[in-house]
Amino acid sequence: MGLLVDSFWRAAAYCLVPRVIALSLLPLALIAVVAGVGGWLLWADAVAWTQSALEHAHWLATLWGWLGHLGLGDPSGALAPWLVVLAALPVIVIVCVLAVAALVTPALVRLVAARRFAQLERRHGASLAASIAWAAGSTLAALAAMLVSMPLWLIPPLVLVLPPLIWGWLNYRVMAFDALSEHASKPERMAIFQRHQWQLLVIGVLCGFLGAAPGVVWLSGVVFAAAFFILVPLAIWIYTLVFVFSSLWFTHFCLAALEQLRQSPDTLSGVGSPPASSNLPAP
Incomplete structure (x- = not known):
């Protein structure tokens, strides 16, 4: 727990470093272009298709009639943009994770290693x-989990739990692996994933819940159409910054855990395979 808390505060402090802030802006241009082109090409058709599907869904006819009696003229038209945004969020989140992992994480690992772990052998x-x-x-597995779990999102409590859990698992798999890829040998990496798998999963899930927060800004771009082109890039940058923080948290935790592992007298003993009670795969 001490290592978990210590790495959290160090990651938060590093987010205030100007170099880290600059690095968080690098994926924004790529993500904004992809999101902008996708929205320009697909937004109107996607909203129209979703609205048509809602209007022709027989099991929703009673609901539309009831809402019509309440004076709501076009409930399906109001709901369709929200559903399109909700469907686009997983794609945006996954693009953010991969962009940070590819463009930012290596630089963050080098920064943390140079400042804290200069003597740690690569x-x-x-x-x-x-x-x-x-x-x-890992991304394909996360996408499959998203597709399988989407029907459960209609249950209000689960829509607040399932996506962060899936993003947390994806964070855990991708960012912890990248944080250790340069410094740890394969047996050391497997040992850290075995010894600290639940702490790493906690980091991933907490960052997954943090990643859900910018969705409020993203949805505000639908509600406040005049501010759409300001709020949506802002939401994308917040997503990127959240995953930069996540990468820093994993990097501080994993490199500190690796340092402790090498200083331990029983380094790599008895950690060749995960314990029987674990159902998390070792990398």
């Missing part, structure tokens, strides 16, 4: 190809 336990393959596999 054993290069994972190549760039292995990192890309790991991120791609």
